[in-house]
Amino acid sequence: MPKLNPRAAALSIPGIRVFSNQVQTLEDGVNLTIGQPDFPTPDSVKNAAITAIQNNKTGYSLNAGIVELRQAAADFFKEKYDGEYSADEVVITTGASEALDSVLRTILTEGDEVIITAPAYPAYESLIELNGGIVKYLNVSDTGFIPDIEKLDALVTSNTKAILLNYPSNPTGASLSEKDVSDIADYISTQDLFLISDEIYSENVYENKHISFASQKQIRNQTILIHGVSKSHSMTGWRVGYTLSPKHLSDEILKVHLNNSICAAVPSQYAALEALTNARDYPKVMNEAYLKRRDYVYSRLVDMGCDVKKPGGAFYIFPDISFTGMEDWDFATALLKDQHLAVVPGSAFSEHGKGHIRISFASAIETLEEGMDRLESFVKTLKKQ
Numbered sequence: 482m483p484k485l486n487p488r489a490a491a492l493s494i495p496g497i498r499v500f501s502n503q504v505q506t507l508e509d510g511v512n513l514t515i516g517q518p519d520f521p522t523p524d525s526v527k528n529a530a531i532t533a534i535q536n537n538k539t540g541y542s543l544n545a546g547i548v549e550l551r552q553a554a555a556d557f558f559k560e561k562y563d564g565e566y567s568a569d570e571v572v573i574t575t576g577a578s579e580a581l582d583s584v585l586r587t588i589l590t591e592g593d594e595v596i597i598t599a600p601a602y603p604a605y606e607s608l609i610e611l612n613g614g615i616v617k618y619l620n621v622s623d624t625g626f627i628p629d630i631e632k633l634d635a636l637v638t639s640n641t642k643a644i645l646l647n648y649p650s651n652p653t654g655a656s657l658s659e660k661d662v663s664d665i666a667d668y669i670s671t672q673d674l675f676l677i678s679d680e681i682y683s684e685n686v687y688e689n690k691h692i693s694f695a696s697q698k699q700i701r702n703q704t705i706l707i708h709g710v711s712k713s714h715s716m717t718g719w720r721v722g723y724t725l726s727p728k729h730l731s732d733e734i735l736k737v738h739l740n741n742s743i744c745a746a747v748p749s750q751y752a753a754l755e756a757l758t759n760a761r762d763y764p765k766v767m768n769e770a771y772l773k774r775r776d777y778v779y780s781r782l783v784d785m786g787c788d789v790k791k792p793g794g795a796f797y798i799f800p801d802i803s804f805t806g807m808e809d810w811d812f813a814t815a816l817l818k819d820q821h822l823a824v825v826p827g828s829a830f831s832e833h834g835k836g837h838i839r840i841s842f843a844s845a846i847e848t849l850e851e852g853m854d855r856l857e858s859f860v861k862t863l864k865k866q
Contacts, residue, residue, distance in 0.1 A: 484744055486682050487692060487693070488610055489611065491610075492611075494602040495829060496603065496810075496826055496828070496829025496830075496865060497514055497515070497825050499827055500514050500813060500817060500823040500824065500826075501515050501823060503570065503817060504817060504821065504822075507821045509821050510821045510822075510823060511652070511822045511823065511848060511855060512823045512844075513822065513823060513824050513840045513841050513842075513844060513848075513849070514823050514824060514825050514839075514841060515594075515841060515843070515853050516712070516795070516797065516841050516843060517717050517841075517843060518650060518712065518715035518717070518767060518843050519549050519715075519843055519845055520715040520767050520770075520845055521715060522657045522714060522715050522716050522719070522752075523715075523739045523755075523760045523763050524639075524822060525755055525759055525760050526714060526716070526752045526753075526756050526760050527649070527752065528655050529751050529752050529754065529755035530665070530719075530748040530749065530751055531758070531842070532751070533747065533748045533751035534748050535790070538726065538747050538748065539748065539753060540747065541747070542573075542742060542743050542744045542747050542750060542854075543727075543744065543745055544735060544738065544739035544743060545569070545571070545573060545725070545731075545735050545738075545739075545744075545751050546571070546572065546573025546745060546750055547573070547754070548568055548748050549748070549754055550611065550751075550754045550757070551568040551571040551572075551573060552568040552571075553754055553757040553801070554571045554708070554723050554725065554757060555567055555571055555598065555725070556628075556757075557757050557761070558693070558695050558706070558725060562683070562691070562696055563693070563695065563696040564693055564696060564706070564725065565695075565698075565701075566695070566725045567728075569728060569730050570725060570726060570727060570731045571724070571725055571731065572731055572734050572735050572738055573744070573745045573750060573753075574709075574720065574721075574722045574723055574733065574747055574826065575720045575722070575724045575742045575745050576682045576709060576711065576720040576721065576722045577679065577708065577711065577722035578604065578722070579738070579742060580707050580708075580723060580724045580810065581604075581605075581608060581677070581679065581707055582608050582663055582741070583704050583738040584606070584677055584724060584734055585608055585609060585612045585614065585677075585740060586612055586737045586741075587613045587730075587733050587736075587737045588642055588643060588675055588733045588746055589609070589612045589613055590613065591613040592614075592615060592640060592666035593606050593613070593614045593615065593617065593640060593643075593648050594614065594616075594617050594638050594640045594641045594642060594644035595609045595614050595615070595617070595641075595642060595643045596614060596617045596618075596633065596637070596641060596643070596644045596645075597616060597617075597618060597645045597860070598619045598624075598626075598628055598646060598647070598650070598832055599618040599621065599622070599652060599830065599831075599832075599833040599834070599860060600619075600645060600652050600799070600827060600830035600833050600834035600837070601647070602652070602679075602830065602831060603654025603784075603829060603831075605645060605647075605843075606752065606831070609645075609779075613644070617641075618796075618831055618832075619632060619633055619636055620695075620735065620749070620833045621655075622833045622834070623655075625655070626653040626655035626790065626799075626858055627655060627657065627661055628646070628661075629669050630664060630665070630667060632669065633665075634666065634668065637672060637674070641674050641715075642673075642675060643672060643674055643677050643773060644669065644677070645677045646676065646679065647678075647679040647680050647681075647710075648664070648680065648772055648794070649680075649683065649685065649691070649792070649795040650682075650794075650795060651780060651792075652789075652825070652827070652830045652834065652839040653790070653795050653797065653799045654775075654792020654795045654796070654797045654798055654799065655691060655790070655792065655794065656689060656691065656792075656793035656794040658689070658692070659691075659692045660697040662693075662694060663690050663697065664696060664846045665694075666697035666699055667699065667810075670699040670700050670703075674703065675703050675704070675705060676694060676700060676703055676704045677705050678693070678695075678704060678705070678706050678707065679692055679707040679709065680694075680706060680707065680708055681707065681708060681709055681722075682794055682796075683708070683713075684712065684713035684727070684764040684768075685713065685764065685767070685768060685793075685795055685796060686794040687768065687772050687775065687793055687794065688793065689793055689815075691704070694706065696810075699831045701727060701822040702727050702729075704726065705724060705726040705734070706724065706725040706726065706860065707722065707724060708722065708723055708724075708725065709721055709723060710722075710753045710756045713756070713763070713764045714756040714760065714763055714764070716752065716753070717747075717754065718754055719749040719753070720745065720746065720749060721745055721749050721750060721752070721753040722745075724820060726744040729783045738844075769798050770846075771842065773794075773846065774844075774846055774849055775791070775792060775796070775842055775848075777842075777846065777849060777853075778798055778840060778842050778849055778853060779798060781853040782798065782840075782853075784857075785856065785857055785860050785862070786804055787800035787801060787802060788804070788829075789801065790799070796842050796843040797839050797841055797842070798839075798840050798842060799827065799837050799838070799840075800837060800838060801811060801836055801837050801841050802836065802837065803836035803837075804863075805860065805863045806863070807863065808828075808836075809827045809834070809836055810826040810828055810829075812826065813825065813826040813838055814826075815859070816855075816856065816859050819857060819859055820856070820859050821840065822855040822856060822859070824839065824856075825840075826839075826841050827840060832860050840852075859861055
């Protein structure tokens with residue numbers, strides 16, 4: 482039997498999918514694991530794809546994507562986030578995941594180090610290691626889930642190729658203030674490294690405005706933005722993401738992207754064009770519901786005795802359940818078995834997530850009410866033991 486790539490063989494099923502897959506086998510299961518909006522894709526977006534198909538726009542597009550969509554993405558970042566990009570500095574990809582993979586393939590060589598804040602989305606580590614890189618975790622669990630510059634600086638070495646940030650954050654829901662962004666950008670401007678900023682949840686923010694690293698002119702030549710329409714317009718299955726970066730970087734990313742997937746699905750690109758133009762305000766509809774859901778789940782968790790930070794963005798909350806005396810993986814396993822409720826153990830997001838669970842509040846309020854009732858019943862049984 483020929484040997485497999487050991488990097489691929491070392492991969493495991495992420496904890497998110499482990500618990501999501503298990504709960505789906507239960508007839509009365511409640512699934513609070515997946516970060517997928519429960520809203521429909523806007524009708525005008527669906528109709529844009531239908532029209533594209535009817536007009537036979539089903540062949541290849543330019544490798545970087547249709548010009549109109551690239552221009553729309555550039556305009557969106559300029560008007561919304563003060564980011565100066567042209568259409569030829571945008572690469573349309575098959576989802577934000579392919580965008581990140583193409584970026585990492587472009588910049589990493591064997592042994593390069595990438596610093597990521599942790600708790601972290603599990604795919605970051607996998608993609609870095611698949612591309613020959615080495616992950617170094619910046620623990621933010623003890624700094625309010627916000628990067629500390631001194632701790633960051635202590636991790637930077639001559640082998641550091643990039644810092645990968647994700648704000649609003651999956652799994653914590655934490656957002657960065659304008660000062661946070663400015664301070665981080667000022668530090669990066671003094672270093673010989675890239676900033677990869679995954680801002681896929683930028684449209685899902687609540688009390689405060691999202692501050693994009695695209696607005697930080699002092700690091701423009703070092704910054705690569707990852708974005709898409711999956712979360713903002715409930716288009717997870719349409720698979721449209723994009724990168725924004727200076728032309729000298731986008732030209733290189735494009736070469737990797739076109740050898741990977743040639744181009745993103747063309748009808749989906751026309752759907753994304755509608756999302757970023759005529760349906761640009763659709764996230765406001767979802768955010769009104771998310772805000773109510775967030776506040777409901779937060780208040781229920783506080784009443785249960787959880788130490789929990791109210792998220793400023795995304796649709797996740799990351800309560801500390803260590804007061805129960807259980808390890809987070811054991812807690813989530815027992816919760817699924819006893820209450821048929823699925824959440825994600827914090828350790829699925831690196832060792833720095835231990836003692837927590839991630840709950841997605843992207844589900845309908847009725848589902849969240851049932852989920853919180855089951856969680857409360859489970860916690861009460863633990864307190865009696």
